[in-house]
Amino acid sequence: MTSVEDKFEESKKLGLQIVKESEEDRLMTLSVGPQHPGSGHFRFTIKVDGDYIVYCDPDPGYVHRGEEKMCEYRNVIQNIPHLERPVIHDSSNITYSYSLAVEELVGIEVPRRGQFIRAIASELNRQVYTLYWLAIYGIFLGHSTMFMWPMGDRELFIDLLEALTGARVTHAYNIPGGVRNDMPDGFKDRCMRQVRYFEKRLKEYEDIFYNNPLFRQRTEGVAVLSKEDAIKLGVTGSVVRASGIPYDIRKAEPYDIYNEIDFKVQYMKTGDCFARSYVPFLDMKESCHIIEQLLDKMPQSGEVRAKLQPNPKGPPGEAYRRVESGRGALGYYIVSDGTPKPYRVKISVGSFRNMLALPYLLVGQKLADMPAVYWSLNYWPVEADR
Amino acid sequence: MATYPQNFRFGEFVGSLIWLIFWILIIVTLVGLPLLFIILFYVPLPPIGDEVLTPYLFLTMIVDPSRTIPIIEHLMTTDLFRVALFPGFTYAALIAAVTIFVERKFLAKMQLRIGPLYAGKIEGILQLVADGLKLISKEIIVPSGADKVLFWAAPIMFVSTAAAVVALIPVAPGWVVADIDVGLLAVFAILGFFPLIALLFSWASNSKYPFIGGMRALHQMIAFEIPFILSALSVVILSGTLNLTGIVDAQLQSYWFIFFVPISAFVFYISSLAELERIPFDLPEAESEIVAGWLTETSGMIYGLIQLGSYVKTYVLAALFVVLFLGGWAGPMVFPPEVHAPIIDISPIYDPVAANATLWFTLKTFGMILLMLLPRGISPRIRIDILLHTGWYKLIVLTFINMFIALALIYGGILGPGGLLVR
Numbered sequence: 001m002t003s004v005e006d007k008f009e010e011s012k013k014l015g016l017q018i019v020k021e022s023e024e025d026r027l028m029t030l031s032v033g034p035q036h037p038g039s040g041h042f043r044f045t046i047k048v049d050g051d052y053i054v055y056c057d058p059d060p061g062y063v064h065r066g067e068e069k070m071c072e073y074r075n076v077i078q079n080i081p082h083l084e085r086p087v088i089h090d091s092s093n094i095t096y097s098y099s100l101a102v103e104e105l106v107g108i109e110v111p112r113r114g115q116f117i118r119a120i121a122s123e124l125n126r127q128v129y130t131l132y133w134l135a136i137y138g139i140f141l142g143h144s145t146m147f148m149w150p151m152g153d154r155e156l157f158i159d160l161l162e163a164l165t166g167a168r169v170t171h172a173y174n175i176p177g178g179v180r181n182d183m184p185d186g187f188k189d190r191c192m193r194q195v196r197y198f199e200k201r202l203k204e205y206e207d208i209f210y211n212n213p214l215f216r217q218r219t220e221g222v223a224v225l226s227k228e229d230a231i232k233l234g235v236t237g238s239v240v241r242a243s244g245i246p247y248d249i250r251k252a253e254p255y256d257i258y259n260e261i262d263f264k265v266q267y268m269k270t271g272d273c274f275a276r277s278y279v280p281f282l283d284m285k286e287s288c289h290i291i292e293q294l295l296d297k298m299p300q301s302g303e304v305r306a307k308l309q310p311n312p313k314g315p316p317g318e319a320y321r322r323v324e325s326g327r328g329a330l331g332y333y334i335v336s337d338g339t340p341k342p343y344r345v346k347i348s349v350g351s352f353r354n355m356l357a358l359p360y361l362l363v364g365q366k367l368a369d370m371p372a373v374y375w376s377l378n379y380w381p382v383e384a385d386r
Numbered sequence: 387m388a389t390y391p392q393n394f395r396f397g398e399f400v401g402s403l404i405w406l407i408f409w410i411l412i413i414v415t416l417v418g419l420p421l422l423f424i425i426l427f428y429v430p431l432p433p434i435g436d437e438v439l440t441p442y443l444f445l446t447m448i449v450d451p452s453r454t455i456p457i458i459e460h461l462m463t464t465d466l467f468r469v470a471l472f473p474g475f476t477y478a479a480l481i482a483a484v485t486i487f488v489e490r491k492f493l494a495k496m497q498l499r500i501g502p503l504y505a506g507k508i509e510g511i512l513q514l515v516a517d518g519l520k521l522i523s524k525e526i527i528v529p530s531g532a533d534k535v536l537f538w539a540a541p542i543m544f545v546s547t548a549a550a551v552v553a554l555i556p557v558a559p560g561w562v563v564a565d566i567d568v569g570l571l572a573v574f575a576i577l578g579f580f581p582l583i584a585l586l587f588s589w590a591s592n593s594k595y596p597f598i599g600g601m602r603a604l605h606q607m608i609a610f611e612i613p614f615i616l617s618a619l620s621v622v623i624l625s626g627t628l629n630l631t632g633i634v635d636a637q638l639q640s641y642w643f644i645f646f647v648p649i650s651a652f653v654f655y656i657s658s659l660a661e662l663e664r665i666p667f668d669l670p671e672a673e674s675e676i677v678a679g680w681l682t683e684t685s686g687m688i689y690g691l692i693q694l695g696s697y698v699k700t701y702v703l704a705a706l707f708v709v710l711f712l713g714g715w716a717g718p719m720v721f722p723p724e725v726h727a728p729i730i731d732i733s734p735i736y737d738p739v740a741a742n743a744t745l746w747f748t749l750k751t752f753g754m755i756l757l758m759l760l761p762r763g764i765s766p767r768i769r770i771d772i773l774l775h776t777g778w779y780k781l782i783v784l785t786f787i788n789m790f791i792a793l794a795l796i797y798g799g800i801l802g803p804g805g806l807l808v809r
Contacts, residue, residue: 028594028598030594030595036677051770051771138766141766141767142665142666142668142672142765142766142767143765143766143767144493144497144665144762144763145496145497145763145764146766147497148497148498148499149497149498152498152499208764209766212764212765212766214666214765214766214767214768215766217768217769217772218766218767218768218769218772366769366770366771367598367675367676368669368672368675368767368769368770369769370675371675
């Protein structure tokens with residue numbers, strides 16, 4: 001059992017974590033981002049000793065938008081469109097937990113059909129996000145076909161969501177009280193057909209990418225995050241599931257109708273880059289089953305949205321609700337003072353928690369593994385900055 | 387819908403066109419033609435048939451198609467034609483241009499995309515021209531603190547080194563710029579310049595990412611140079627000569643060497659991918675780790691020149707593979723022995739053997755180029771330690787296995803002078 005401190009001590013002994021001033025000359029400091037093709041809106045400084053990374057300092061905050069402060073100037077319904085900005089690819093999930101928390105504060109019961117449609121929207125959005133993530137992972141490893149295929153298949157779900165919500169990426173669909181509007185006609189058949197097609201495509205992804213020997217060589221056994229370290233670092237989502245902990249909010253604290261759905265929590269035991277890249281893929285497979293079940297079990301008619309007052313407000317109090325987003329647990333802590341506007345909103349995102357593992361995992365790795373390790377953490381810089 | 391400037395007048399547009407044509411006519415007649423005559427007067431022109439070529443005669447011959455043929459026939463015997471046009475640089479650059487276009491469309495089809503579509507109306511066939519014009523019109527940014535001389539010289543060195551190898555490749559019997567006895571050795575000697583140029587350029591850029599990329603290029607090319615040369619060595623054992631034309635002749639007398647030494651061909655293919663810095667061996671240009679590797683500080687036509695050089699290099703290595711393993715220009719005769727063109731009699735310059743050889747050589751080379759483009763669609767980038775391990779341990783061992791097979795074939799009397807399989 002190696003703890004975080006032990007590993008740092010160990011790497012110091014190995015000469016990897018070099019902090020001596022006399023040896024600083026040997027190191028080359030590389031600034032990865034914010035204009036580096038492999039970083040996104042994010043910067044981390046690394047120091048390399050030859051080909052080995054000996055030091056990593058993440059520096060988020062380039063796209064800080066003050067979402068939490070902005071929430072204090074708008075009422076709970078007005079907050080929806082700007083709250084989905086941090087992760088426009090996963091916008092149904094990021095507004096899902098907000099809606100849950102607001103419903104708890106205001107005291108609304110969501111109609112049953114509304115709960116189903118909400119879950120469908122969030123599962124479809126999880127596919128959109130994960131496909132985007134997979135595309136970037138492909139191009140980070142130099143696999144350009146794996147960039148194009150998920151980007152193309154992402155359109156399947158974007159079209160479905162467009163039919164459902166009217167917008168391609170920022171849906172503003174999951175709102176306190178249910179969903180904005182009902183499903184269009186024929187949506188169920190179309191959704192079933194496209195999900196079945198996508199399940200066939202997932203097999204092809206496995207053939208060209210996950211079973212590629214070069215991909216296996218590059219990721220297997222790289223940057224292993226052990227079970228204990230994963231718990232200590234507090235990572236979440238696919239990262240913690242890749243380290244052998246079957247923890248999924250949908251199972252751990254089921255919200256809405258998720259306790260009626262039969263699904264398995266996908267996890268792997270190795271905790272290396274391969275596991276971290278494969279677990280989201282397994283999640284996509286499982287998500288397809290969930291969508292099929294949801295479509296089957298959904299009540300055929302009924303209200304989709306509870307009636308709300310123009311300025312919904314509840315008694316003073318606080319609420320914390322979270323959902324499983326594409327990047328892990330995504331929670332909202334809302335304090336209300338009895339007025340229509342929230343007194344304080346705190347967004348707890350999976351990206352930021354996963355980013356904390358980056359300096360720990362990168363030290364001791366080769367420079368060539370940097371993109372593979374970085375993106376396997378399922379990190380979305382804009383969400384972390386909020 | 388087309389958009390017009392707000393103060394667009396059709397009359398002014400026609401007027402400006404007429405004005406342009408007027409000035410072109412004035413300049414051509416008053417300056418261009420006299421200048422051409424003066425130049426042609428001082429340039430020694432060869433005698434064609436029984437007449438001495440004068441500038442006047444030269445111009446009339448250009449206009450008269452039947453009299454152009456002797457000039458072309460004469461031109462084809464000159465060294466300049468060989469160096470600049472047919473087996474030389476223009477042929478290679480044309481193939482490189484087609485390669486770029488084919489690569490983009492081929493990769494697009496593989497990735498369920500369309501690829502270039504708009505430039506040139508038909509399937510984006512003029513995309514390369516558009517890209518070239520864009521690169522030419524861009525500003526070339528030289529980083530502060532860069533070694534200016536090397537920074538400017540390295541791209542030109544890159545292209546000219548690639549073009550120098552082209553001179554050694556025989557395209558058809560007798561159609562080679564430099565037919566030297568140590569052809570294969572010379573090819574490897576010139577290819578050895580490339581890591582040096584990459585390192586020089588990366589050093590001259592005075593930047594961190596190019597430097598890492600240059601070091602990677604050096605590591606990679608040195609690791610793969612040895613299996614590269616050793617895999618060609620088994621071909622030398624089989625053919626008994628270093629002359630590239632001689633190697634093709636040896637295959638014409640027996641069978642293609644790929645049937646005898648397939649492992650060598652495989653090693654040669656892998657090593658040439660590494661030599662070309664193509665995926666999966668594009669570590670020196672790995673964009674997700676080190677921006678664009680040793681090309682990070684390139685801009686404008688400096689980038690264009692390096693790309694041109696690397697595609698010419700692709701042609702060279704594919705052609706070398708064809709010469710060494712696929713029997714060079716060997717192939718069934720498809721051209722008729724004589725042709726009768728309706729208006730112009732092209733029989734003096736018609737050579738069915740050379741035309742047939744060129745056709746088969748080009749076809750095979752193109753097939754090889756496609757095979758070299760293929761990994762880009764199906765493979766991720768390899769890591770440097772795996773790459774070095776592959777180069778130093780696995781490929782060298784494989785080449786030795788095939789070298790012993792080649793020696794056994796020679797000493798067993800199957801190939802070589804008077805062998806069983808020699809026709």
